[in-house]
Amino acid sequence: MRRWPVGGQRSAQGYPVTRTLFLHIGPAKTATSAVQHVLRGHDNSVVLYPQVGLWSDGSHHNLVFNFFGDHRRPETTREDAGALFARIANAAKQSGRNIVISSEVLPGRDIAAFANALLQYLGGTFRVELVVVVREHLERAASLYCHRVMDGFTAETCTPDEFLSQRVHAFAYSRMLTKLGRTGFEVAALNYHPADGCVERVLAHFGFPKDSILVPRVRNASPGTKALAATLALNRTAPTPQARKRIARALRAMPGFFGPTCPIFSRGATEEALLKLRPDREFLADRFAIVLPEPELPGADEGFGIDNAEFEEIAGATSRLGSDGAALTECVRTFMR
Numbered sequence: 001m002r003r004w005p006v007g008g009q010r011s012a013q014g015y016p017v018t019r020t021l022f023l024h025i026g027p028a029k030t031a032t033s034a035v036q037h038v039l040r041g042h043d044n045s046v047v048l049y050p051q052v053g054l055w056s057d058g059s060h061h062n063l064v065f066n067f068f069g070d071h072r073r074p075e076t077t078r079e080d081a082g083a084l085f086a087r088i089a090n091a092a093k094q095s096g097r098n099i100v101i102s103s104e105v106l107p108g109r110d111i112a113a114f115a116n117a118l119l120q121y122l123g124g125t126f127r128v129e130l131v132v133v134v135r136e137h138l139e140r141a142a143s144l145y146c147h148r149v150m151d152g153f154t155a156e157t158c159t160p161d162e163f164l165s166q167r168v169h170a171f172a173y174s175r176m177l178t179k180l181g182r183t184g185f186e187v188a189a190l191n192y193h194p195a196d197g198c199v200e201r202v203l204a205h206f207g208f209p210k211d212s213i214l215v216p217r218v219r220n221a222s223p224g225t226k227a228l229a230a231t232l233a234l235n236r237t238a239p240t241p242q243a244r245k246r247i248a249r250a251l252r253a254m255p256g257f258f259g260p261t262c263p264i265f266s267r268g269a270t271e272e273a274l275l276k277l278r279p280d281r282e283f284l285a286d287r288f289a290i291v292l293p294e295p296e297l298p299g300a301d302e303g304f305g306i307d308n309a310e311f312e313e314i315a316g317a318t319s320r321l322g323s324d325g326a327a328l329t330e331c332v333r334t335f336m337r
Contacts, residue, residue, distance in 0.1 A: 018125045019098050022047075022206055023115060026104025027176075029143040030133035031198045033057055036102050038203065046208050048095040049102075050088045053079065060103040067114055073153060081117075089121040099126075100206055107176055112183040128185040133202060134284060135192035136292045137171045137277045138164075142264055143222075150223055152244060155235040160264040160304045168273045172280040177287070189288040224259035226310040227251065230317075233331035243324050250325075254317045266303035270295070305337035 026032045039049040040058035053063025055075055065071065067081040092099055099122075106114065115128045145163050148156035156163065169175075173189075180187045190205060192198050204210060223231065230251050238244035251257065265273070274295070284290040306314075314332050318325030 019096075019127070021115070021118065021122065021126045021128045022098065022100045022131055023106065023111065023128065024100060024102035024131045024202070024206075025106040025111065026133065027107050027140075028104045029140050029147065030104075030135045030192050031195070031202070032059070032102065032104045032133070034199045035202050038199065039100060039102065044095060044097065046097070046212075047206050048091060048097045048099045050091050050099065052087045052091070053084045058102075059105075060101050061105055063101070064103045064105050064109070064114065067117065068109055082121075085118050085121040088118065089123070092122055092124075098207060111180065112185070115183070115185065130180050130183070130185050130187045131202070131205065132173070132177065132180070132187065132189045133192050133198065134173055134189055134288070134290050134292070136295060137280070138265065138270060138273060138295045141167070141171050141273075142261075145264065146223060146228060146261065149228055149231050149235065152241070152248070155244070157232065157235045159232075161266050161269040164265055164269050164273050168276050172277060174280050174283040177283075189284070189290060191290045191292075193293055222258060222261055224256055225262045225264070225304070226306055226313060227254070227257045227259075228261060228264070229304070229306045229310070229332055229335045230254075230314045230328070233314075233328045233335070237324070237327040237331050239324065247318065247321055247324055247328065250317050250321060251314070254313055262304075263298040263302050264304045265298065267298045267300055269303075270297055305335050306332070307337060311336055 024032070024035065036058035039047075040051070040054065042049055050060075053060050053066065055061045061073075061075075062077055062079065063081070063084050065073065065076045066079050066084065070076070071078055088099070101118075111130065119126060119128070141164055142160070145156065145160055148154040148163075158166065177187060177189060188205065190198075190201060200210070231248070234244060234247055234251065238247060281292055284292065311332065315329045318328050321328075
């Protein structure tokens with residue numbers, strides 16, 4: 001891990017800093033949920049993880065969404081951002097510890113505005129550190145694709161190769177890290193790999209002594225390839241949100257809904273993406289001493305798709321859903337190898 005070099009930060013009052021406000025900003029699919037799960041259950045004896053503006057998953061999404069006035073997600077509860085900041089400031093006065101705010105919806109927003117607004121309430125002598133975890137590009141892209149397909153809010157309809165081709169530059173880190181460096185705050189980039197120790201390394205960065213806390217293996221259950229194909233077809237064919245929920249329940253009853261996912265990007269799409277992302281790998285190595293593992297290339301005949309047996313299971317699960325089930329079955333037929 002290497003920090004982006006910046007000048008010595010001073011508080012808003014011009015005094016030397018004595019405490020740190022960590023803004024853990026993800027990005028998504030870099031073990032952020034697991035870190036948040038641990039911090040939410042922590043007794044605040046090492047750091048203060050404010051129990052303010054939290055979603056049910058332990059993230060500070062509600063705090064972030066309310067600050068930026070973004071209430072599109074149904075999980076968001078409308079609250080006054082100033083009142084939330086005041087509650088955090090009050091907890092900080094009682095604690096005396098460094099503070100961690102964690103939300104992977106911060107990238108792409110005005111993080112400096114968010115941090116400075118919170119600092120106005122905190123007062124005192126806080127420095128700000130922006131913490132980013134860096135995961136191998138295509139591994140993260142595959143994980144995020146699965147999440148967007150399964151999430152009823154995003155309900156992704158692109159094929160994996162389309163998704164990768166259209167968004168490949170969004171998975172590069174150089175632009176984001178450079179933009180963060182311009183905030184004037186310190187930027188720390190941590191390597192996600194090896195994945196098994198990622199959560200412990202992030203917690204250690206926040207000040208947890210090694211082996212001081214039991215880290216549960218919290219993982220978002222991944223859909224198997226069959227489930228991914230069926231849900232992708234559902235996103236394309238469901239006539240209403242209500243129908244989508246009804247059909248989704250039928251699909252989740254299929255045996256083996258969650259499980260291993262075969263490679264979802266074709267060899268051609270993978271090679272093209274790797275070529276475009278090569279400069280970003282070099283940037284990470286040069287500026288942050290982060291060397292990412294090289295992804296394995298899929299075989300020439302591999303890529304996203306299901307076999308006949310998987311198709312029959314999907315057809316059976318939707319056979320009693322009338323025209324909605326028939327439409328899904330015909331759509332998912334196009335994903336057969």
